[in-house]
Amino acid sequence: MTSILVQDLHKTYKGALEPSLKGLSFSFPKGAIVGLLGPNGAGKTTTISILCGLVKADTGKVQIFDLPQNATNREAIKGLIGIVPQQIALFPHLTAVENLEYFGNLYGLKGKSLRSRIDEYLQAFGLEKNGHKQVHHFSGGMKRRTNIIAAILHQPQLLVLDEPTAGVDVQSRSMILQFLRDYNQQGVSIVYTSHLLDEAQTICQEVAIIDEGRAVVQGGTTELIARHPECRNLEDVFLHYTGHALRD
Amino acid sequence: MLRLLATIRKEWLLLLRDRTGLTLLFVLPLILITVMAMIEDAPFRDYQELRFDILTVDNDHGRLGKYIREGLEYSEQFRVIDSVKGQLLTEQQARDLVNEGDYKICIIIPPGATGAIVSNANKIVNDILKRMSMPGVLPVSTRKDSLNVTIYFDPASKKAFKSAIHQALDNFLTQVETDLLLERIKQQLKRKDVQETDSMVIQLKAVGLKEQLTGPSQEIDVISNSVQHNVPAWSIFAMFFIVIPIGGNMIREREDGSLLRMKLIPGSYLAILTGKMLFFVGVCVVQFYLMMQVGIYLLPLLGLPKLMLGQSWLAAFVVAVGIGLASTSYGILVGTVFKTPNQALNFGAISIVILSAIGGIWIPLEIMPSHMQFIGHLSPLSWGLDAINDIYLRNVGVGHIWGHVGKLVFFAVALLCTAAVIEKRRLS
Secondary structure, X not given: OEEEEXXXXXXXXXXXOOOOEEEEEEEEEOOOEEEEEOOOOOOHHHHHHHHOOOOOOOEEEEEEOOEEOOOOOHHHHHHHEEEEOOOOOOOOOXXXXXXXXXXXXXXXXXXXXXXXXXXXXXXXXXXXXXXXXXXXXXXXXXXXHHHHHHHHOXXXXXXXXEOOOOOOOHHXXXXXXXXXXXXHHOOOEEEEEOOOHHHHHHHOOEEEEEEOOEXXXXXXXXXXXXXXXXXXXXXXXXXXXXXXXXXX | OHHHHHHHHHHHHHHHOOHHHHHHHHHHHHHHHHHHHHHOHHHHOOHHHOOEXXXXXXXXXXXHHHHHHHHHXXXXXXXXXXXXXXXEOOXXXXXXXXXXXXXXXXXXXXXXXXXXXXXHHHHXXXXXXXXXXXXXXXXXXXXXXXXXXXXXXXXXXXXXXXXXXXXXXXXXXXXXXXXXXXXXXXXXXXXXXXXXXXXXXXXOOOOOOOOOOOOOOOOOOOOOOHHHHHHHHHHHHHHXXXXXXXXXXXXXXXXXXXXXXXXXXXXXXXXXXXXHHHHHHHHHHXXXXXXXXXXXXXXXXXXXXXXXXXXXXXXXXXXXXXXXXXXXXXXXXXHHHOOOHHHHHHHHHHHHHHHHHHOOOOXXXXXXXXXXXXXXXXXXXXXXXXXXXXXXXXXXXXXXXXXXXXXXXXXXXXXXXXXXXXXXXXXX
């Protein structure tokens, strides 16, 4: 069974000169931590937007846990996915608890069950003493961790993280990555996008590298490195497939 | 319902922690309406309500001068001044003082004015007696040229002001002439063997003028004054300024990704938007009633008239909600169209100033040229103000304000639909 199946996806935004996606295809197994990698402008954000139903593809097929992404399933799929955006998508003048209560309420969670879930996650991310501080007083790492909690409150089966460790210190990064491994152990599928390829190599069991709207390669992380003897790590593999030209 | 209530709670907490925002929403408007009501008090007063210093040079030293002075003082419109620094005014001094702008008006009563009026009255009485085949015995002057009471105005005086003063003085002259004529007639009739005890009264005013209200209620006599215009007008203006915090709020949520997060959560975003709108409509209604309190309690302490609210509190509440809906929807549209808070701030502020200027907030639409009145009636601020004026000045109830409220609600719905289309286009 796959967590995500994408087949021949095409998307051109209105007024754009170039298509964002040109027949993108990949699939990720259920229950794995996978990396969706690519240089700037490769089509990662468009792909994630289509996966979670924010943007409609022109043509192609998308399935989340065997559910086709369409108008009928859109709301059900939203409930299956948790998205951690690259931005700190929190209200800076609300406390961490107030932020989490708000997003929990939007998911239909309330009362003691919501409160205990918030306490549990705050403790898991080392934020239990800071839950009642306003988020704008938080360090970058604390904001990132709260950002992740907001995406998992509803206990999704698929967690999509966009640069979850950007701008955080080593300790916070280590905690986030360890949490993702533990969370994955509970059977949650995780899709991880990042430009930090050493981190992706450490955490991802499988990666798909996309460039210019197409998947250029997909496979197990160690298998891909082994496939190219000249490549010492995932970064070398990435450059092998996407080249050294700047993507401004 | 949970989404809606959670959004209201979230907006409430955010507003409570934004002290600058609270000041902008609740304190500045109170200062604004107080200042505007005081500044615009004088232009709103009729000339009848104001008291002017009037320089008087009496070269006649007769009854006319006395009559004019007494008449002017009695009217309580004028304070008669005939000397400066203990010296009686000369015509030249009075003209100079007016010309220099120290005084607004000066009247010069020419020598022989009383004689001329008495002579004219005598001539009329003699003519009447002749027609009654009785001899006319009252002395009549042989002077042919007519005399004028001269008025000098401050060169900066406005036409309407001059016209009002002309009319008032003309009334006094007519009154003096009529009084003298009646007095002469009474004297002549008494001369004809009428008993001294007979107190003959000649009443000229058989028919007078009486002002009545046109509205359904005859109980409250409210006139449009500075407070009745400025408090509702600037309250509506301040309520529309909620466009700026809402626009900024929408843009910040889009920029920091929280809008994206809200849209990724299953369920309708409409419930979240409705919660946001309800909260800000509530803020507008609270603003409205706070500003009305200024008109009722604070402005009278500053010497201004008390704001009269009419008799239908329900109608006023419905209009306040209508204005809140229109202004909140405008804020949502501004927040959807513009990409940065700065753009929204500049456009929002300038567009509200324009809408308020053409909508009769600064000066009433009634005194604008007809083409500006037509344009003014397209402004949502004018719909709100017309509705409030109908309630406060004409004492109408809920049944009479649906037209105005309907336009405000239609405006709100149209803007929300436009915002939805723009947002959809942005995503695609």
